[in-house]
Amino acid sequence: MTAPFNFGQLRFLKALTEALFHGADMAITADQVVDNICQLFDKVGGTKLDEIRLSLTAIEVVLGGPFFTEDDVAGRAAKLKNRLQNSQIDLFQDMARLRGIVYACYYGHWQSGLTPGDQDANVANPVHRQIGFTLPKHRARGAGEMPITPVTGREIDPAHVLDATTLGDEYDVVVIGSGAGGAVAAHNIAAQGYTVLIVEAGPFYPSHKIHHHELDMIASLYKHGALQTSTNRDFVVFQGRCVGGSSTINNGICLRVNEAGRTHPDAQDVLAKWASIGAPIDAAAFHASYDAVQAKLGIAPIEPRSGRHNGPHLIEGWKAYAGASGRPRDARAITDWFAKNFGPPNTPNACAYCGYCNSGCPYGRRMGVAQTYLPAACRDYGARLLPDTKAERIVWQTAYDGRREAEAVVLILPGDVRVMVRARVGLVVAGGTIASSKLLDRSDIDGTGYQVSLNVASPVVALLPDGVGGDAWDEDQMSSYVDVGDYLLESHFQPPMSMASLMPGWFADHADRMKNFGRVHSAGILFPADRRGRVVNDKLQFQLDATDDLPVLRDAMATLTKVHFAAGAIECYPALAKGQVVTPDMDIDAFFADAIREQDDVTLSSSHPHGGNAINVDPSHGIVDLDCRVHGTTNVLVTDASVFPSCIRVNAQWTTMAMAHYATGRSDPFG
Template identity: 40%
Template sequence: MTIDLDQMTDAAFARLRKDNSRLTLQYLDGAQYRGRFDRRLAAFAGQARFVREFDSLDAPGALVAEDFLLAGDGADDGGDDDDAGPLRRAVLESAAEGLDFGPGERPGYGPPGGVVTLDEVLVPVVAEQPMVLLGRAVLTRLPAAADRDTADHGAAEPDAVSGFFLLERTTPPEAIKPLLSGRKLRTLRAFTEALFAPRLDQAVLSLDEIVDSIQEQVALIGRDILATVKLVLFGIERLDFFGGFSSQSLDKRQRLIRNTLLDPDSDGPFGLFRDMARLRALIYAGYYRREASYRRIGFVPPPDRPTHEGPAPERAVPTGRLTGGESFDVIVVGSGAGGAVTAYNLARQGYEVALLEAGPLVANAEITHNEAAMTAKLYEDGGLQTTANNDLVIFQAHAVGGSTVVNNAICLNLKPETLHPRARANHPFDLWAARFDIDIDRDRFYAAYDTIADFLPIREISETQAGPNGRLLLDGWAAYRQTLDDPDDRAAPAGRFRKNYRQDGYGCFQCGYCNTGCPYERKNDARGRYIHEAATRHGLKVFPRTWVDRVRLRDWWGGALKAQGVYARVPGQGGVWIGARHAVVLAGGVGATTAIMRRSGLSHNVGNQVSFNVGSPMPALYDREIGAQYGVQLATYVDLGDYLLESLFHPPLGLAVMMPGWFADHFDRMHSYDRLGSAGVLFATHNSGRARRDGAIDYVMSGEELALYKRSLATLARVHFAAGAVEVYPPSIAGATLKRGDDIEAHMDHFIRRPGDATMSSSHPQGGSPMHGRPEWGVVDARCRVHGTRNLFVTDASVFPSAIRVNAQWTTMAMAHYQSSRPDWI
């Protein structure tokens, strides 16, 4: 009996179990292989805990050289993983019995190493060098069901070899040793102790364990963040110029934090105090990334909920690897909302299309509920990318499918009938026509929305999917709007979001982890729908981990430039040249697209007119249990014309990072998890930002924008109180509490005086390659072709000359379809 693991279904595994068979693992090693572990193997062996334990292997730095994985005895008692302690002893005992873990690195498949069963589950990792460990699953027929526990599994002969999986450690050993030492480690420990001291006796981790976990989190994100952390610790140590921060008493350390980092009157030179205060997010991430800590606050992991379902069948995407010298009709760079739709349309028209993506192809089986690991794996800079002045966090994905893989599947459009009257009167298309000489064919653009909605499809989520937190926002809004005088505001559009969830029997069951990818294949993201369809039916060639340096442009007839292909970097291959016979399309997002064009020698207006949809979540404590964890992350909205209110709730790590507050306040708020409700604001900025050659973005928020931000927060606070909140936690660095009866505007004015005083982020950067009808003022024309070129195009949100205000996924897809579906486009 031979098994193809990639084609195995849950039913087939169930039949194997009834057939008295057992899956075991054999180990090979080899530095050139990449792959994945199929979590269905663990499900077949009855090892639910093994699935959760295995999550930590998905990210760089999650293992140290001597540590191994042990799933226990197969019984899932729902408790903490105390029986995972004897890891090292178990491996050493197995080695003493002659279990061969492989002789070392070799160029190809070598003789198999020892065999262990999943019921014993030992997963060895070679200790001395960066490595990959290649294994294969073996099906073994057992003597009888009653003899399963006593069978000599190590000596059993396999029936058939079924397939391969891979355990990979991508971080060299020196990178996963403790990252900090000496004075900086003492500073981190002293700062962490100051934050947790009032509640340290109630914490599930000791101080040393918290510090170790923080360092592991830094290792997950990567060494690029280490220099920033060291600089921040250097500054904190010098908050006391005489003896040093770490040398002071606990009481004085807490006073130093309150009087410098938290005081709205104290910002420090160049806003350094505000930047140092953000270290708290990393510390709380280190604590709440542990299962023991999030179970303590009352969070129920999705696998333990009665609504939990298994993954839908994987919609695999075949991929290739470039060696250099290949040529295609069209090269599309970037695989997110714009690039995927463009590649699909062109491939369907018969062009030979290559889709190049700098990020990896992350299969759904590789996605877990380990927030720390998934954020590090799926986001640029581990989710810590910011504007140059650190005032605004920018979330951009780093994977095949782009931001559609990690967004909340929200689909809002610009059709006038869906907008607030104020937004209708200031429609982006009117602005684009008046100021940027871009006349959008609205009938055809709105038809593009409909085409995408039918293809994905896009539908309004159910009441169950919206969950208690989604209903909370709408209930609060229904009560608050009765107090308003403006009839337009009283009739503001409000309801449940429309989303691109699957509608084929594998609907979303609201696990609440949309922002870190869907391990259940429930989202119709760009990878699972457009790219999968184009690759399996229309010949699209997909090349992940392919970083494009620049486009090769040559003079052409009439003074225009012609794109002839791209120079790219491929792991293990170095720089390669890829030719394009007809066109090159850039769709890598604002930072990447701008950087590629500048490296290609295009500089006129490139990087200008960058804008954002900016948001902040604002949690609140209610007078009753809410159960906000039992729903999708973003569920409902209210459109107030100048800004939107959107329900928003996070799993523990995400909530801890964005939860305002310090010391005991933060701890107590997190431990009121089931009484918390949360929503956020979203508003559009002016197009005053500028993307640099290296992809970084310069942006300074204006006073007018800051005033709009505070006004939106004030409205949301009133909606929270109308819904029954007893305390509201505005997203200020100071983390002060807003209580019923307080002067809301005065609170906002006192604690948010500068943009750096609040925690703000954007998942929707726009501009940098703005459309304009006149070449001297823009980068691309009305057909998204780069001015002065014959065949270089851009089809991502960087072409928007101003922010569209609403969540950008659907409009970005519509723009790409509006352009690339034209038969004569290229």
């Protein structure tokens, strides 16, 4: 393979890898790690590859230029510790995040076999052996356990997938984006008799093409190979870039806004907030849309056996913590298992809890939009799907009443071939907060991409005593939650590559924590950062508010750490840049008050960007009207999370689908 990096960059990457594993035993060589890094960026390519090349050059200069590679491993490690690990300089803290890529490409090591993702060829994978991990195919499943076998018959028929040779010149409706918002809209519109073309920028990966080689799948199914960041690099923004969008690579979590009995009673009323800022949607109709999506996807609370380790760890830990806290807020908190579109549960097709949700379900058991709305739209109503194609801009004409009317859309096919496809009736934009904002901006819609919200996440990993419970990785990735009011706590556990990238720590400390892979339990915080961002130059610019957001972040991290200790943990590893350890004897609140001075001090991510093209009755305060139609146009709808007027504070999948149904479930949404 042609390396995506030059000789000097490869030499530096090897020297950096050796330094990051100083004091640790490596089960594979540094050269093999560098080869894995090359595989990742060879697939990702594009602007992200250009960005990492520039970063490598800058980091090498900071670490001493050619003198870094010529130093011994101990000397290199000392430079990393002094200049990156312990730095309070924002630029150096940003550079330090390269460690996560190196660790991910060590623990994501895969041995090639006869077929892509060959699990048999990895029975003796040396990295898996080092951390005591077993791939799903080789796990023992006894009586009452769900077998890890495929479910067939749910996939999109390949005959319904177009390419440049089969693409038509015109359709009634063109839908941009095949994720949660686009798929539901396409299905509903096609069901009304319109011919529908669904355009997707990413590839088509039916379940049988997905496998457990994390590095390969994440590079293939995520935007920028899951390395998309905010402009300041303080937030990693995870988004799917494939048929089905993020519903193909998420954990299937389905929460309604302000659902009675499943939401903290003191939590902000989201729909009331929307009404107060100019977006008074019909609450009864919106919840009816939730119901319609629930019926289509089989959404229901998961089976506890699928989250048997980290799920009860969080629930029981919360009960012990809240019982002793004496805080009224804690006493009113909601603790429950997630509802998901996996299965449905308690059927032969239920989730087989392999633990690889975030790199796609190879077993066809996830009831994502690529297994429900999209195949039904194509099979039953004649819609067609065009993957690997970008929407460049909307072509306008003037309607009889003076408003703009979408006449066509310019598409970029593989090979950078541009074609114009006419939309006889209308256009639906559903590419997600960032992509939809960019498309509308390129199409001369003013004011897009403002007031973007994030549900901000950060993990806290806990070490349990030896011999407590089974292997923590042998389960569904996310299973239980606690709604504390200002934020949520959510249990989770990741396969080796993903877990290594979020595991705090440097050098031998990181390696020791990974060697306890089966003993560590993990959960994360999720708190709403409301309308803090905007899309600038094709990227998300986002900054937490020091007065309103950072205190919530510190409180959430401290609370989750206390919950881990209440559940029996002996030490905790919050996702702090320096990799500190927290023990039960410490003043935990004081620790986090000192450790988190700014957002750069902690690893932050989000899978739920929303806003940017908000609903508002007033065109000067929003992009779309109450029917999700772009103000000043006759026939362009936006049906993704970008229309949310404020932060919804919970995982966004179900609400995005409900919004798309709300906008398109009525007869003649373009009328």
